[in-house]
Amino acid sequence: MFKFVRTSKDPGSSARTGVLYTDHGEIRTPIFMPVGTVGSVKGVWHRDLKEDINAEIILGNTYHLYLRPGLDILRRAGGLHRFENWDRPILTDSGGFQVFSLSKIRKITPEGCRFQSHIDGSRHLFTPENNVDTQRIIGADIMMALDECCPGDADRSYAAKSLKLTQDWLERYAAHFKETEPLYGHAQTFFPIIQGCTYPDLRVQAAEHALQFSEAGIAIGGLAVGEPTEVMYEMLEVLDPVIPQDRARYLMGVGTPANLLEGIARGVDMFDCVMPTRNGRNGMLFTWDGIMNMRNAKWADDFSPIDPKGTSFADHSYSRAYLHHLFVAGEMFAAMLASEHNLAFYLDVVRQARAHIEAGDFAAWKEDAVKRVSQRI
RNA sequence: GUGCGAUUAGUUCAGUUGGUAGAGCACCAGAUUGUGGUUCUGGGUGUCGUGGGUUCGAGCCCCACAUCGCACC
Numbered sequence: 001m002f003k004f005v006r007t008s009k010d011p012g013s014s015a016r017t018g019v020l021y022t023d024h025g026e027i028r029t030p031i032f033m034p035v036g037t038v039g040s041v042k043g044v045w046h047r048d049l050k051e052d053i054n055a056e057i058i059l060g061n062t063y064h065l066y067l068r069p070g071l072d073i074l075r076r077a078g079g080l081h082r083f084e085n086w087d088r089p090i091l092t093d094s095g096g097f098q099v100f101s102l103s104k105i106r107k108i109t110p111e112g113c114r115f116q117s118h119i120d121g122s123r124h125l126f127t128p129e130n131n132v133d134t135q136r137i138i139g140a141d142i143m144m145a146l147d148e149c150c151p152g153d154a155d156r157s158y159a160a161k162s163l164k165l166t167q168d169w170l171e172r173y174a175a176h177f178k179e180t181e182p183l184y185g186h187a188q189t190f191f192p193i194i195q196g197c198t199y200p201d202l203r204v205q206a207a208e209h210a211l212q213f214s215e216a217g218i219a220i221g222g223l224a225v226g227e228p229t230e231v232m233y234e235m236l237e238v239l240d241p242v243i244p245q246d247r248a249r250y251l252m253g254v255g256t257p258a259n260l261l262e263g264i265a266r267g268v269d270m271f272d273c274v275m276p277t278r279n280g281r282n283g284m285l286f287t288w289d290g291i292m293n294m295r296n297a298k299w300a301d302d303f304s305p306i307d308p309k310g311t312s313f314a315d316h317s318y319s320r321a322y323l324h325h326l327f328v329a330g331e332m333f334a335a336m337l338a339s340e341h342n343l344a345f346y347l348d349v350v351r352q353a354r355a356h357i358e359a360g361d362f363a364a365w366k367e368d369a370v371k372r373v374s375q376r377i
Numbered sequence: 378g379u380g381c382g383a384u385u386a387g388u389u390c391a392g393u394u395g396g397u398a399g400a401g402c403a404c405c406a407g408a409u410u411g412u413g414g415u416u417c418u419g420g421g422u423g424u425c426g427u428g429g430g431u432u433c434g435a436g437c438c439c440c441a442c443a444u445c446g447c448a449c450c
Binding site: 035036037038042043059061064091093094095096097098100101102118119144147149193219221222223224225250251252253254255256259272273274275277278279281282284293295296297328332335 | 404405406407409410411412413414415416
């Protein structure tokens with residue numbers, strides 16, 4: 001069963017709370033979804049994702065999982081949930097973005113996208129139809145439509161042409177979704193993706209088209225891909241009144257803690273981003289007091305806790321000096337601690353946002369929170 | 378003891394016919410938005426072993442010394 005219910009709304013902004021129901025449990029929105037591309041949130045135990053970080057849903061990636069371990073293994077494993085031993089919801093990206101960002105050699109045609117594996121150079125074809133089949137085999141609760149991610153600086157003619165392709169693919173994707181069944185006993189839904197680059201009229205047209213295929217949720221793609229942040233916010237403002245209140249809105253691939261708060265203020269319910277984990281692995285920590293680069297020499301003798309305001313085990317168990325040392329020494333434990341902290345912080349951000357929306361003072365709280373989380377310390 | 382070679386950035390080294398020095402790594406910063414455990418950008422941090430000499434000018438040529446390495450007595 002799939003359903004999104006809005007449960008409260010902030011009087012001073014478009015922010016709202018809600019619940020997305022899935023066969024693997026409820027997801028309270030706004031939510032941040034940790035990215036687990038190849039069937040693992042890099043460096044983080046599933047136990048910690050649940051008990052320490054409080055992740056309610058994680059991602060997987062169709063492009064990566066299709067290439068490795070491959071569909072045969074995933075099917076024989078009984079789907080991704082059983083394979084990686086995660087019994088909460090999973091969302092899989094279609095791989096359209098990876099074809100755009102990873103594959104040097106690719107060709108996009110009306111049929112689908114041909115690309116060469118970044119692993120071994122082998123040639124593959126993703127079509128809307130086989131992309132549905134692949135995500136059925138992976139078994140994600142929420143599947144993402146196959147789209148073409150348009151660069152942020154694309155001209156209007158390219159953006160319109162690209163959008164048309166995405167829309168054709170969406171229609172084929174939806175048709176094949178209808179013709180196929182889940183393989184593992186739990187329901188699956190899919191989110192269509194709104195493209196249209198930075199052109200408001202294209203975005204609105206894209207939304208109206210995509211909404212025809214939306215069951216419980218809809219995604220906003222093609223943002224945070226090179227355009228100025230303010231333009232991204234403008235696009236969200238354009239889409240907010242177009243999307244009905246009973247659809248979960250997923251802003252793909254975003255972003256910084258400030259991006260989350262500004263997105264929530266503009267009616268976004270779901271986010272995912274590699275930033276807390278990728279940047280965490282490279283020493284960047286996000287906190288309520290601002291952003292820290294743990295590689296900086298100034299932390300070498302700071303023996304205070306990693307984050308006194310943090311909610312994770314790592315925050316209170318180890319010092320900044322120790323974490324700095326681990327980063328300088330290239331220890332993988334550094335990446336583990338930073339990932340745990342950052343994910344717990346991102347989940348704390350959306351949790352506190354939910355509380356302030358329910359309390360009705362989100363808009364005012366957000367202004368201050370954005371300033372705090374954006375500064376560098 | 379003798380001969381030969383070496384000595385330049387934190388480190389390993391490059392340095393043209395003599396014109397006050399560069400690279401990799403390390404280090405110090407910055408970037409990173411639907412993840413290739415990355416990648417990219419910027420920064421040179423120096424008594425050229427020491428002391429003399431030649432020269433308008435020496436990392437480079439000459440002398441002495443020091444230290445290290447190799448070979449031979």
